[in-house]
Amino acid sequence: MLERHLLIRRSTVPDKEDEKTGGLVREITCFPCRTAPGVTMAEPVTAAGQGWTVEEAFQVAKGQVGLDEHEVRKWCSWYRQATVHMLVMVFLVAARRRPTPCQPLTPGHRP
Template identity: 40%
Template sequence: MRFATKPRLAWEMIAAALDAGVEAPWVTGDEAYGQDPQLRAALEARGTGYVLAVACSTRVRINHGRTSLRADTVVGRLPVTAWQRQSAGIGAKGPRYYDWAWIRIGTGNRHHLLVRRNRTTGELAFYLCWSPTEVPLAELVRVAGARWSVEECFQTAKGQVGLDHYQVRHWTSWHRHITLAMLALAFLTALAADAAPEPPADTYHFARSRDPITLTVPEIRHLLVTVFRPPAVATARLLHWSNWRRHHQATARRSHYRRRTRWIDHETTLEY
């Protein structure tokens, strides 16, 4: 086996998935992948769009490729009107709103520098983007926010199915553990998805609903453990506690969404 960098390993996996017929219009990743020009070039050659994080020191070419500047220098020259508030997706406490700006870079119309600004701390994050066709800012924001679901997936796998709970020294034993853990998580996720109703169009109305939250992966795992290892208490009592927990979680969600809504309305009032 020869040494290969993370971007090289990533491209080998992406290429294998594309060759197998997996439909993946976008690729997103952190700075370890965004800083690699060979990975970006390979994705463009396959017609796969990307939104890849890069460092603030990354140099980009603006003015139709005539000027080369650091990404953070370009942001410093943007007018106030360049920033737009958009949600990067639904988080645990409601929509994840940030300020976003995008700048065309290079000589074409499909390369962009995407910048995210935290509305509270002012912290900036930078992304290099390319798409086979012209897309709106909202689509790039959506792809950038998709990384959150990947991180959440790893966290859930570690907490619910013991993805990182192993002490092995050999490839075969490690591969067996990881495969079984991923299979267990896929099984629980499929059960949770099957039990979940169709999401309504009005997300805030859904968040304020008095109904308990839908069955989650942790809750399903807890119930399955109870079924296979019956405790001393009655089943009806366990189901009662499960229903109580989900009602309590629904109450917490309503509070988070209500606070987030007031904060958004307050920010909008100040802007106008």
């Protein structure tokens, strides 16, 4: 039987403007969780934190490779286009992580 939990996360810095007072407040987010018996609370906390990473990756993909710019009518066409966009994103991340070799400086070389 699964156990039910409510994971409540509060922002560490005040970053959201209060509608009534206009002051900055800490944002509070709630996550309903269902876990197997004996699961520590660290696991749902980690899973909730990884969700932010996934959302951030989608936002970057929308901005850099145009993931949100599609005009298709069928699932198959959208799937092909999204696959190409994700492959381009993987290529860009791999290219960014590859170290660039430094050229040895020669006596007459100026950067």
